[in-house]
Structures are given as structure tokens and as C-alpha cells.
Amino acid sequence: xxxxxxxxxxxxxxxxxxxxxxxxxxxxxxxxxxxxxxxxxxxxxxxxxxxxxxxxxxxxxxxxxxxxxxxxxxxxxxxxxxxxxxxxxxxxxxxxxxxxxxxxxxxxxxxxxxxxxxxxxxxxxxxxxxxxxxxxxxxxxxxxxxxxxxxxxxxxxxxxxxxxxxxxxxxxxxxxxxxxxxxxxxxxxxxxxxxxxxxxxxxxxxxxxxxxxxxxxxxxxxxxxxxxxxxxxxxxxxxxxxxxxxxxxxxxxxxxxxxxxxxxxxxxxxxxxxxxxxxxxxxx
Numbered sequence: 001x002x003x004x005x006x007x008x009x010x011x012x013x014x015x016x017x018x019x020x021x022x023x024x025x026x027x028x029x030x031x032x033x034x035x036x037x038x039x040x041x042x043x044x045x046x047x048x049x050x051x052x053x054x055x056x057x058x059x060x061x062x063x064x065x066x067x068x069x070x071x072x073x074x075x076x077x078x079x080x081x082x083x084x085x086x087x088x089x090x091x092x093x094x095x096x097x098x099x100x101x102x103x104x105x106x107x108x109x110x111x112x113x114x115x116x117x118x119x120x121x122x123x124x125x126x127x128x129x130x131x132x133x134x135x136x137x138x139x140x141x142x143x144x145x146x147x148x149x150x151x152x153x154x155x156x157x158x159x160x161x162x163x164x165x166x167x168x169x170x171x172x173x174x175x176x177x178x179x180x181x182x183x184x185x186x187x188x189x190x191x192x193x194x195x196x197x198x199x200x201x202x203x204x205x206x207x208x209x210x211x212x213x214x215x216x217x218x219x220x221x222x223x224x225x226x227x228x229x230x231x232x233x234x235x236x237x238x239x240x241x242x243x244x245x246x247x248x249x250x251x252x253x254x255x256x257x258x259x260x261x262x263x264x265x266x267x268x269x270x271x272x273x274x275x276x277x278x279x280x281x282x283x284x
Contacts, residue, residue, distance in 0.1 A: 002037060002058070002161040004028045009060030014041050017054050017062075017281045021045055030058070030162040031074045037162055038063070038071035043281075052279045068282040073272050078156070078163055080268070081171045085149045089178060093142040099221055103132050106218050107199075110210045117209075118202045124195035131188045141181060145174045176264060179240075180256035186237045187253065189229050196222040243267060 006014070006026050014024050022043045030037040036057050043052040055068035055075075107114075107129050115122045152171050156163035200222050203215045210218075244251045244259070247266035252259045 001159065002030065004030065004039075004161045006039075007060045010039070010041075010056055011060075013056060013060055013062050014054060017052070018043060019051070022051060026056075027075070027079075028161075029157045031071045031078070032162045032164045033071060033074075034164070038068075038075070040072065040075040050279070052281045053276065054281045062282060065280065065282040065284040068280060069277065072276065072280055073269070074163075074165070074168055076272060076276055077268055078168060078171065081175050082149065082153050084175060085146055089142050089146050089149075092182070093139050093146060095139065097136055097139055099224065100132050100136050102217065103221050103225075104129055104136065106214055106221075110214065110218075113209045114199070114202060121198060121202055124198050127195050128192055128199065131192055135185055135188070138181065138185060142178065145178045148174050172261070172264065176257055176260045179260045179264070183237070183240055183256055183260070186233055186240070189225070189233055190237070193226060193229060196226050246270075 005028075010026060014026065018024055022045055024041055024043050026039055026041040030039050032038075039056050039058075041054040041056065042050050043054070044050045053072060055063055055072050057063055107125055111125050111129070114125055149171055152163070152167050156167060200219055203210070203219055208215060241251065244263050247263060247270055249259065249263045249266055251263075
């Protein structure tokens with residue numbers, strides 16, 4: 001474990017670049033590029049938020065701007081991925097999966113009844129059961145992503161005090177897998193919209209061997225899914241698509257992980273150049 005507490009030289013140089021009414025915070029972990037350890041200090045004001053960054057080496061020296069950009073990018077990426085896990089993955093992991101379980105249970109129970117009267121529904125019922133069963137495993141898969149990211153974070157911040165490119169690459173792989181999985185989930189949901197409607201139409205017919213309460217429940221579940229798909233999911237998928245267009249990356253449904261890997265690289269670099277680089281205070 002390296003020493004991550006600011007040295008006197010760290011503090012001296014940090015205060016040298018501090019402006020009036022600003023507070024500073026030197027992150028308690030470093031980025032190791034194979035030669036040296038680099039620390040990031042952020043400056044912020046109460047009303048303005050983050051107002052600047054300063055990159056220092058292990059001893060506390062201020063490195064030139066050109067030398068500071070690469071470690072700054074790595075440190076920001078590390079922090080962004082951890083923040084993303086907390087803000088995006090955790091809520092998805094805790095998502096109520098009861099409706100999905102009920103859809104699979106009820107359609108599996110009454111599949112024979114539905115298909116015997118509506119033979120053309122067989123493929124639709126099978127698809128909904130298959131896709132929804134797969135979606136039920138998302139919370140477990142997301143938990144695995146979070147656990148891996150958490151392990152890598154602990155390795156860097158608590159056990160060693162630094163991360164390197166290998167750790168950053170492993171973290172990126174988990175983030176890419178998560179995004180690809182969520183996009184695939186959206187594609188599957190939209191692919192089932194017509195199937196949902198066909199099942200609803202069949203269940204709405206007067207004569208059926210399926211008990212009224214269960215027919216009503218299936219209808220309610222499928223209508224709720226369609227409503228969610230046309231609302232929040234549609235907006236989320238549009239945000240995904242807009243993100244790819246913004247950095248001119250082709251989204252290939254046949255290779256989602258590669259697409260998201262390229263998009264994540266370009267969008268992260270774009271945001272860094274636009275939002276971070278202008279407020280890095282290292283001298284040129």
C-alpha cells in the first residue's frame with residue numbers, strides 16, 4: 001500500500017493553485033503509469049461545483065500540462081466508472097422482478113390453453129417466455145458486474161492505493177458488458193411488442209378456458225410492459241442511439257460489446273477534452 005496522504009510539498013503546490021473561496025480535495029488513490037504515481041486534486045466552490053484540477057506526482061511535484069493529460073484522463077475514467085456503477089447499475093440490480101416472474105409463470109401455466117385455441121400464438125408465447133426468463137437473470141448478472149467493479153475499486157483504493165492500465169481495462173470490460181446487456185434487453189422488449197399485443201387480443205376474447213382472474217392478470221402485466229416500453233425504455237434506447245451518433249460510432253446489434261467499447265472510448269475522450277482539459281491547472 002503506497003502512502004496516499006498529501007505530503008507537505010503536495011499541500012504547498014495545491015494551495016499555490018487554489019483560488020479564493022475554493023476548497024480542494026486530493027483523491028486518496030493514484031494512477032500508476034508504470035513509472036510514477038499520479039494524484040488528482042480537484043478544486044470546487046459551493047455554488048459553481050468543480051472549478052479546476054491539478055495533477056501531481058508521488059512526491060508532490062506539479063507536472064507539466066502535457067504530462068498531466070494522460071494520468072488525468074485515466075483518473076477521471078476510473079472515477080466515472082465507479083460513479084456509473086452506483087448511479088446506474090445498483091438501481092437496476094434492485095429493480096422489482098416480480099412482474100417478470102409472474103409473466104413467465106402464468107404464460108407457462110396456460111401455454112397449452114392459449115395455443116390449442118390460437119395455434120399461431122405458439123411462437124409469440126414461446127418468445128415472451130424465453131426473453132422474459134432471460135431478463136430475470138439480469139439482476140444477478142448486474143450484481144456480478146458490481147461485485148467485480150467493487151473488488152477492483154477496493155484493490156486500488158484500500159489495498160494498494162493505486163490502479164494501473166490493467167485494472168482500468170478490467171473495469172471498462174465490466175462497464176461495456178453492462179451497457180451491451182441493457183441495450184440487448186431493450187431490443188428484446190421492443191421485439192416482443194407485437195407478441196404482447198397478440199396475446200392480449202387472444203385473452204380478451206370471451207370464450208377461454210383460462211380463469212378470468214388469471215386472464216386479467218396476464219393482460220395487466222403485458223399492458224404495463226408495453227406502457228413502460230413506450231415510455232421510459234423508449235427514452236433510454238433513444239439516449240443510447242443519440243450517444244452513438246454524437247461520437248460517430250456505428251451501433252452494430254450483432255456485436256454490441258465491440259460497439260459499446262468503441263463508443264465508450266470516444267465519448268469519454270470527447271467529454272474529457274471538452275469539460276476537463278480546459279480546467280486542468282498544470283502549467284504548460
